[in-house]
Amino acid sequence: MIRSGRTIAAIATAVVPEEGSVGIVRLSGDKAYAIAKKIFIAPGKQQWESHKVLYGYIHSSKDSRIIDEALLILMLAPRSYTREDIVEFHCHGGIIVVQQVLQLCIKEGAILAEHGEFTLRAFLNGRIDLTQAESISEIVGAKSPLASQIAMAGIQGKLSNPIKNLRLDCLELLSEIESRIDFEEDLPPLSQVVILQKIQDFLHRVKKLLSTSKTGELLRSGLKIAILGRPNVGKSSLLNSWSRSNKAIVTDLPGTTRDIVESNLIIKNIPIKVLDTAGIRHTDNQIEKIGVQRTHLAANQADLILLTIDAQIGWTEEETEIYKKIKHLPIILIVNKIDLNVPDLSIIPSEIQEVIKISAIQNLGIDSIEEAILNFIYKKNLIAKNVDFTINQRQLEILIRVKIAFEDIIKTINNELPLDFITIDLRSAIKILGEITGDEVTESLLSKIFSTFCIGK
Numbered sequence: 094m095i096r097s098g099r100t101i102a103a104i105a106t107a108v109v110p111e112e113g114s115v116g117i118v119r120l121s122g123d124k125a126y127a128i129a130k131k132i133f134i135a136p137g138k139q140q141w142e143s144h145k146v147l148y149g150y151i152h153s154s155k156d157s158r159i160i161d162e163a164l165l166i167l168m169l170a171p172r173s174y175t176r177e178d179i180v181e182f183h184c185h186g187g188i189i190v191v192q193q194v195l196q197l198c199i200k201e202g203a204i205l206a207e208h209g210e211f212t213l214r215a216f217l218n219g220r221i222d223l224t225q226a227e228s229i230s231e232i233v234g235a236k237s238p239l240a241s242q243i244a245m246a247g248i249q250g251k252l253s254n255p256i257k258n259l260r261l262d263c264l265e266l267l268s269e270i271e272s273r274i275d276f277e278e279d280l281p282p283l284s285q286v287v288i289l290q291k292i293q294d295f296l297h298r299v300k301k302l303l304s305t306s307k308t309g310e311l312l313r314s315g316l317k318i319a320i321l322g323r324p325n326v327g328k329s330s331l332l333n334s335w336s337r338s339n340k341a342i343v344t345d346l347p348g349t350t351r352d353i354v355e356s357n358l359i360i361k362n363i364p365i366k367v368l369d370t371a372g373i374r375h376t377d378n379q380i381e382k383i384g385v386q387r388t389h390l391a392a393n394q395a396d397l398i399l400l401t402i403d404a405q406i407g408w409t410e411e412e413t414e415i416y417k418k419i420k421h422l423p424i425i426l427i428v429n430k431i432d433l434n435v436p437d438l439s440i441i442p443s444e445i446q447e448v449i450k451i452s453a454i455q456n457l458g459i460d461s462i463e464e465a466i467l468n469f470i471y472k473k474n475l476i477a478k479n480v481d482f483t484i485n486q487r488q489l490e491i492l493i494r495v496k497i498a499f500e501d502i503i504k505t506i507n508n509e510l511p512l513d514f515i516t517i518d519l520r521s522a523i524k525i526l527g528e529i530t531g532d533e534v535t536e537s538l539l540s541k542i543f544s545t546f547c548i549g550k
């Protein structure tokens with residue numbers, strides 16, 4: 094994975110046939126400039142200077158066939174994304190031209206970049222730390238404006254700064270304690286109370302960082318919501334009306350939906366995956382049977398269930414039977430088809446607190462469903478107010494280990510054990526914190542992290 098010394102090349106923009114008016118191919122490494130000189134002609138008196146745009150043609154050096162009319166940007170080290178020499182060819186979009194330009198670069202001695210290799214180099218060359226690199230990957234994959242804003246804060250160091258500061262404060266305390274151990278007679282004593290206060294402050298700071306993880310998780314993975322109910326209550330109609338699509342087949346025949354139909358929505362910055370499912374009933378039809386099994390699987394993987402009933406029919410024995418199987422899950426009751434009938438809601442189970450009346454066909458009540466979902470999210474504390482950064486799963490796991498180390502130190506102090514015991518845990522906390530920023534990191538961990546990035550990033 095770490096192969097500095099070679100010049101890497103990749104297509105940096107999305108590759109979609111006939112789409113995207115401009116496509117970028119970029120090179121990073123010692124040979125970038127020489128390769129660019131070979132395949133790019135800048136007519137007239139244009140100077141090959143760093144950070145100036147050149148206009149010209151990309152051509153195959155072999156048969157001098159012109160591949161594209163393009164712009165070129167040269168960014169010489171260390172003033173570049175990777176801190177190596179970078180060349181960008183801004184070509185016409187679509188896939189053919191950029192693929193040809195990439196091939197040309199390979200022919201001239203570049204190697205294909207691996208996932209995240211440009212950003213890996215930015216990290217290895219010290220331009221950014223590991224949290225900033227992870228934030229760059231996150232801004233690319235952001236599913237909502239808030240997620241993107243949080244990733245941008247991460248790129249600017251909003252996450253790495255508190256972690257770096259905490260690590261520095263730990264290092265300072267460690268050296269104070271160690272010097273007491275080494276030169277006990279020459280220094281004023283360090284009271285256990287002072288150490289305790291400092292560790293409690295560190296612990297508080299770790300907990301604050303940890304508290305952002307749920308929000309991060311919600312913004313990244315979103316919420317899975319399954320629409321459940323017996324056949325013909327209008328589950329597929331609800332999915333269609335909600336997602337303003339015709340994704341799911343709707344007919345007046347019970348048992349229409351056989352397989353899960355998914356739709357991805359964003360509600361107030363939160364990604365929501367809505368699953369339409371096969372209506373639950375006993376059936377001898379082999380296909381429908383499998384559909385119903387899939388409904389049960391989907392229900393158990395969902396964060397929230399929209400149990401849907403028909404206003405004309407109300408709550409029946411069948412609903413009671415379905416409810417028994419899902420009552421351990423968070424449920425919102427949806428009463429559909431209120432355009433046809435005023436429903437009798439007197440017999441629904443009292444445990445069901447949220448009841449929303451809608452008409453899928455007339456697009457009525459969808460906003461109330463969204464409001465109820467947001468309430469569910471706030472009630473469960475899945476999203477924090479005024480978040481300015483969040484930690485990811487990797488950082489969460491590391492911070493939990495740091496928290497344990499601090500808690501162990503507090504126990505050590507309370508048990509009045511010798512200072513040596515404190516330094517062991519403190520040193521371990523420092524090392525673990527270094528795994529977040531990348532100050533303490535193995536090559537295999539780096540491969541793991543950067544392999545999830547997109548190519549050309």
Ligand SMILES: Nc1nc2c(c(=O)[nH]1)N(C=O)[C@@H](CNc1ccc(C(=O)N[C@@H](CCC(=O)O)C(=O)O)cc1)CN2
Nearest residue numbers: 105117119166168171172173174175176181220229550
């Ligand atoms: N064309 C293009 N657009 C792009 C990128 C890119 O690589 N190419 N980026 C890629 O993700 C993002 C911008 N991020 C960047 C971050 C740092 C540097 C950079 O050259 N930094 C140097 C020099 C700064 C300076 O000249 O003052 C540095 O920090 O040392 C460039 C782009 C988004 N847009």
Ligand SMILES: Nc1nc2c(ncn2[C@@H]2O[C@H](COP(=O)(O)OP(=O)(O)OP(=O)(O)O)[C@@H](O)[C@H]2O)c(=O)[nH]1
Nearest residue numbers: 324325326327328329330348349350372452453454
């Ligand atoms: N009047 C009225 N009819 C509706 C409404 N929602 C759905 N329907 C009708 O109810 C019938 C069944 O709708 P679907 O959306 O297929 O019901 P489903 O729950 O997905 O049914 P299965 O997939 O078979 O389980 C169709 O004829 C719809 O047009 C509504 O809000 N008002």
Ligand SMILES: [K+]
Nearest residue numbers: 325344346349
């Ligand atoms: K149906």
Ligand SMILES: [Mg+2]
Nearest residue numbers: 328329349350
């Ligand atoms: Mg259906």
